[in-house]
Amino acid sequence: MDHSRADGHATDSMSRGGSAGVPADQATVRRSNLALVLRHVSACGPCTRSAVAAATGLNKATVTSLVSELQARGLVKEMGPQHAGSVGRPGVALALDGSRVGALGMEVNVDYIAAIATDLAGRVIIDRRIGFDAMGSGPERSLDELARMAERIVADLDRLGITPAGITVAVPGLIDATTGTVVVAPNLGWRGVAVTERLSHANIAADIPVAVDNDANLAALAEYTSGVAAGTSDLVYLTGEVGIGGGVIAGGRLLGGADGFAGEVGHVVIDPSGESCRCGRVGCWETKVGLAALVRMATPDRAYGTGPQLVRDPEERLAEIEHRRAEGDPRVDAAAAEVGRWLGIGAAMLVNLFNPRVIVLGGYFARLADLIIPAAQQTLARLGMSDAVERCRFAASDLGFGAASRGAAGVVVERALSDPTSISIRTPPTILPSA
Structure with missing residues (x-):
């Protein structure tokens, strides 16, 4: 998981999308700048384009272009004029949107399957948990039930006009996150279970990425960002x-x-x-x-x-x-x-x-x-x-028993903030006058 600073500046050179000393191409630079603007709006919004330019060091024309693209991807919205107390025309305030973009975090544990869907601001849209004997059911039946829950929630989100930016599944065990495989989960009796591959066959759009991670790690991230010890x-x-x-x-x-x-x-x-x-x-x-x-x-x-x-x-x-x-x-x-x-x-x-x-x-x-x-x-x-x-x-x-699911959804949100280009353009971007 990328742990960029809240102000949008990456904490190390690798976070910027390239190796140290290697020039970045224009697409990489634009992706980095989109993330920079989106993170600032997320952390400091509502704020004007001029305020974004001043905080990020980008010129106003560049910010205007970037904001237009973020709006086209459904990530930023205008909130109306913002009066800063100074003389002159008020700027148009920007805020994180995400009303059409969501994040789905899921968890398989010994005796239940749970899911939390949020918007990009972390507001919970759907929160579900069912009692399920995953320990006694084996990986195949458990993943079938997980897939059914994912399909139902994605369908519910679709009816609300929300597309998940991704799905992350929390599992209590050792996880190979690069392959989406549970190496071993002793309490579930799982070994070498390809969770990502199984969910790829579910009735879910192929362009929704699926990831798997350890439940405690995801819960710790949720606590760090929004829990009692945030x-x-x-x-x-x-x-x-x-x-x-x-x-x-x-x-x-x-x-x-x-x-x-x-x-x-x-x-x-x-x-x-x-x-x-x-x-x-x-x-x-x-x-x-x-x-x-x-x-x-x-x-x-x-x-x-x-x-x-x-x-x-x-x-x-x-x-x-x-x-x-x-x-x-x-x-x-x-x-x-x-x-x-x-x-x-x-x-x-x-x-x-x-x-x-x-x-x-x-x-x-x-x-x-x-x-x-x-x-x-x-x-x-x-x-x-x-x-x-x-x-x-x-x-x-x-956060109760939903900490891992919430952390899993948070990983999806973090990925979208780090790479806004992972969210499809919904309407053609237009260049708006800077403010």
Whole structure:
């Protein structure tokens, strides 16, 4: 994912579309300038063409031409005259449009499939989730269901006059993003699953690009851009699902690692004498703090893999746990405290490794934060390096189980902002007078 600065200036030479020292052709220069103008309007709009020219260093005639093309692509709109308090004719204000361009983020997880569609400003247009036993259904049936949901949402967007700029799918596992393949997803039982190729056969326009990425990484990006710790340059996000994944933002950038596999914290062995994990090891962190562990301790009669699995969606499982707590079942508080203790043990390692300012707790962690965080904070304070721990806090996400889908949609938006030419021209551009 391109992480250009919000003011539109790329953070490194590779972001500009060419290698250092290699002259860019006119198409590359124009694409870069389109992105520069679009990012400024997105971050600072409404603003006039004159204001854009002053902020970007481009001349007014160039800005006028670029704005005309962005309007033709449905990315920028005019908002009417803007009075800056100075003498003279007011300029016409520009704002990010995106009313005809959307972004679709989807997620396949152990017991649900979810989707969020937004416009280019990040406003949610469609938000759906269905309970689905992806763990027991296998990749083929799961991807068939994912494709059906994608087809329905794309059709719904079409009826609204919105075309998705792309689709990004979040999956809890190791992902080869270049090929759109799930290398391995232990909790789903997937290995070598070509998600992008399967969705290419769905009833979706061929010019809508499809990408795949890790769910925790995408959720971390969502938290960084619009969550409770938005703008925090060093944070760790923990998914709080059946499996536990981590996304690490370091210095304002997602930490991917050599192969993009960084953040698989759920499979760090934390108790060598503990329970078996679906990855084949024993005592992985997620066997202590995953939703399956909480369910097993708090509602053993509803544990994963025992009896008819009528309750699949995590929200329903949590509702059952909260109901039992309200009835005074002491196992709920005890289970949450145990999860919090193990969460603090693992968090101490993360703090020592990454020195984050915030550890954002997503999924069910956030739902039960009042029970889990006190025990986690106490254990972290005892085991972590004192200076680092004193400057780090837990925070409950307010994005719920939709964080990964929202982050996936955000990747699509980021791609459109980075390369406006990826959005088709809808009406022939016209040159408008500069203001």
